[in-house]
Amino acid sequence: MKRSARKSRTRPIKPEARGKSQKPRGRINAYFTHHLWVLVSSLGQLWRTPLSTLMTAAVIGIALALPAGLHVLLSNVQQLSSGWEGSAQVSLFIKQDVSEKHIQSLANTLRDWDGVTEVHYISREQALAEFRELSGFGDALDSLTENPLPAVLVLQPTLAQAEPASMSRLLERLRQLDAVDQAQLDMEWVRRLNGIIDVGKRSALLLGTLLALAILLVVGNTIRLTIYARREEIIITKLIGATNAFIRRPFLYTGFWYGLMGAVTAWLLVSGFLGLLRTPVSQLSFLYDSQFRLGGLDFITSLFLLLSGVLLGLAGSWLAVGRHLQAIEPT
Amino acid sequence: MIQFDNVNKRYPGGHEALSGVSFHIQSGEMAFLTGHSGAGKSSLLKLIALIERSSRGQVFIDGQNLSRLKSRHIPYLRRKIGIVFQSHSLLLDRTVFDNVALPLIIAGYHPSEVGRRVRAALDKVGLLNRDKAYPITLSGGEQQRVGIARAVVNRPPLLLADEPTGNLDPELSKEIMGLFEEFNRVGVSVLIATHDHDLISRLDHRLLTLSGGRLTHDGRTTELAVSA
Ligand SMILES: Nc1ncnc2c1ncn2[C@@H]1O[C@H](COP(=O)(O)OP(=O)(O)OP(=O)(O)O)[C@@H](O)[C@H]1O
Numbered sequence: 001m002k003r004s005a006r007k008s009r010t011r012p013i014k015p016e017a018r019g020k021s022q023k024p025r026g027r028i029n030a031y032f033t034h035h036l037w038v039l040v041s042s043l044g045q046l047w048r049t050p051l052s053t054l055m056t057a058a059v060i061g062i063a064l065a066l067p068a069g070l071h072v073l074l075s076n077v078q079q080l081s082s083g084w085e086g087s088a089q090v091s092l093f094i095k096q097d098v099s100e101k102h103i104q105s106l107a108n109t110l111r112d113w114d115g116v117t118e119v120h121y122i123s124r125e126q127a128l129a130e131f132r133e134l135s136g137f138g139d140a141l142d143s144l145t146e147n148p149l150p151a152v153l154v155l156q157p158t159l160a161q162a163e164p165a166s167m168s169r170l171l172e173r174l175r176q177l178d179a180v181d182q183a184q185l186d187m188e189w190v191r192r193l194n195g196i197i198d199v200g201k202r203s204a205l206l207l208g209t210l211l212a213l214a215i216l217l218v219v220g221n222t223i224r225l226t227i228y229a230r231r232e233e234i235i236i237t238k239l240i241g242a243t244n245a246f247i248r249r250p251f252l253y254t255g256f257w258y259g260l261m262g263a264v265t266a267w268l269l270v271s272g273f274l275g276l277l278r279t280p281v282s283q284l285s286f287l288y289d290s291q292f293r294l295g296g297l298d299f300i301t302s303l304f305l306l307l308s309g310v311l312l313g314l315a316g317s318w319l320a321v322g323r324h325l326q327a328i329e330p331t
Numbered sequence: 332m333i334q335f336d337n338v339n340k341r342y343p344g345g346h347e348a349l350s351g352v353s354f355h356i357q358s359g360e361m362a363f364l365t366g367h368s369g370a371g372k373s374s375l376l377k378l379i380a381l382i383e384r385s386s387r388g389q390v391f392i393d394g395q396n397l398s399r400l401k402s403r404h405i406p407y408l409r410r411k412i413g414i415v416f417q418s419h420s421l422l423l424d425r426t427v428f429d430n431v432a433l434p435l436i437i438a439g440y441h442p443s444e445v446g447r448r449v450r451a452a453l454d455k456v457g458l459l460n461r462d463k464a465y466p467i468t469l470s471g472g473e474q475q476r477v478g479i480a481r482a483v484v485n486r487p488p489l490l491l492a493d494e495p496t497g498n499l500d501p502e503l504s505k506e507i508m509g510l511f512e513e514f515n516r517v518g519v520s521v522l523i524a525t526h527d528h529d530l531i532s533r534l535d536h537r538l539l540t541l542s543g544g545r546l547t548h549d550g551r552t553t554e555l556a557v558s559a
């Protein structure tokens with residue numbers, strides 16, 4: 001087209017295909033209104049096929065509930081075992097050359113320490129007597145000219161001290177005392193239990209990763225089917241000038257809703273199961289003379305569950321949309 | 332507005348649907364495209380809306396060289412072109428209003444503006460009172476008019492139509508053509524593919540004739556009346 005020819009004509013109807021005449025604020029408003037509209041209408045679309053929507057949400061919900069439930073149970077066991085850590089004792093072996101009087105005053109000082117509730121003094125003589133009684137090596141001990149056993153201070157740490165980190169800090173402080181030869185925490189079995197819990201948590205993480213992959217596939221496949229069911233509509237909207245982003249949007253929001261519904265389903269499932277377990281666990285812990293109560297889904301875990309559901313839903317639909325929308329072009 | 336420079340279109344099968352087509356339609360002009368079935372009318376319109384790309388030669392729309400247009404810019408080109416399809420191509424699960432509003436929503440218009448323009452477009456095609464109806468409840472002619480309302484709602488400078496009166500009775504066809512002429516009178520360039528010679532011979536516009544993919548004649552529709 002020759003420039004001059006174009007300029008010479010006045011066009012009564014201006015091309016306004018991109019809405020240039022609108023004020024920027026109006027356009028931004030329209031943008032958000034549109035997003036909101038797509039958000040609501042994609043929910044409306046799902047509402048129209050309640051059964052298949054519910055089934056998809058249930059699959060996602062179960063896949064999320066498994067690792068989440070496992071995580072909550074393990075956290076409970078950990079909670080329980082950290083209570084036992086509190087009941088662990090620290091044995092301070094006192095150096096041979098420290099006088100009885102010095103040990104007594106050290107015991108008194110330690111009683112005033114922050115992380116310590118109780119200090120019990122076992123003198124060298126008591127230790128020997130105890131050993132003689134328990135070991136049956138009485139005769140052998142008689143032949144010794146000197147008592148080989150050290151005096152011991154048995155410390156009862158406070159519950160707040162149960163955290164592994166603060167516990168090791170306490171041990172460090174105790175070891176630095178001049179009179180102390182060795183400070184030993186009697187909790188090997190708690191360590192082992194923690195090790196088992198760690199293995200469990202790692203398994204939950206791996207299981208979670210696998211199931212996250214499954215969710216991606218489920219959402220991706222569901223969205224793929226929706227895309228093909230709405231093929232005609234996609235072609236028509238492309239012909240009217242829709243960008244890929246515009247066409248992607250409703251499918252992404254659909255993925256968002258699937259993820260959110262799945263996460264809520266998972267939350268309900270886990271809460272329901274914990275609710276069912278609560279009474280028998282309380283009875284069990286009563287039998288063990290314990291105050292332990294089964295903890296539920298805390299705020300952080302719930303938030304994490306919700307976020308991972310939504311993100312997986314979005315990611316699944318993003319994958320499907322990326323792979324299948326481009327292929328649909330008008331002919 | 333539309334310029335073809337020695338354009339060839341060869342489909343993947345090897346069939347050459349258009350060969351050596353050159354013409355120029357001025358901004359504000361109205362033209363008809365005719366030819367036997369398979370002559371290449373639809374193919375020519377598809378090149379304009381970039382539904383297909385030319386194999387050789389160049390197409391300019393509004394001064395823009397389409398062979399240089401990147402894929403991601405295609406939507407913006409299409410917003411400048413109102414397309415009326417052979418089949419109605421309406422979204423069947425949306426109301427008449429929503430169908431007509433779609434181009435405006437795509438272009439990001441504010442809802443209040445959308446309502447105003449949709450009503451104006453529906454008024455133009457005489458369907459203002461059917462805005463809440465679903466397409467299936469409309470007659471063929473009414474559906475075609477909804478399609479036209481959708482094509483003009485964002486006031487594109489160019490209007491393309493592929494057999495817009497294909498399955499309508501003569502009375503309705505005349506009415507639809509009248510609509511296109513009305514849009515042309517307010518400055519919209521119009522290109523219509525049709526083989527309804529009876530109908531267009533009574534009008535006076537430019538006429539391009541395709542035969543076997545070649546542009547064989549470039550004249551006036553009035554010539555049809557003489558030859559008939
Ligand atoms: N997608 C395609 N792939 C291969 N060949 C095609 C394709 N589309 C059209 N053709 C061929 O190109 C030629 C021109 O087709 P086109 O649809 O442009 O004709 P037309 O003039 O619109 O015909 P009609 O009046 O029947 O609509 C035909 O021979 C057709 O078979």
Ligand SMILES: [Mg+2]
Nearest residue numbers: 372373374493
């Ligand atoms: Mg055709």
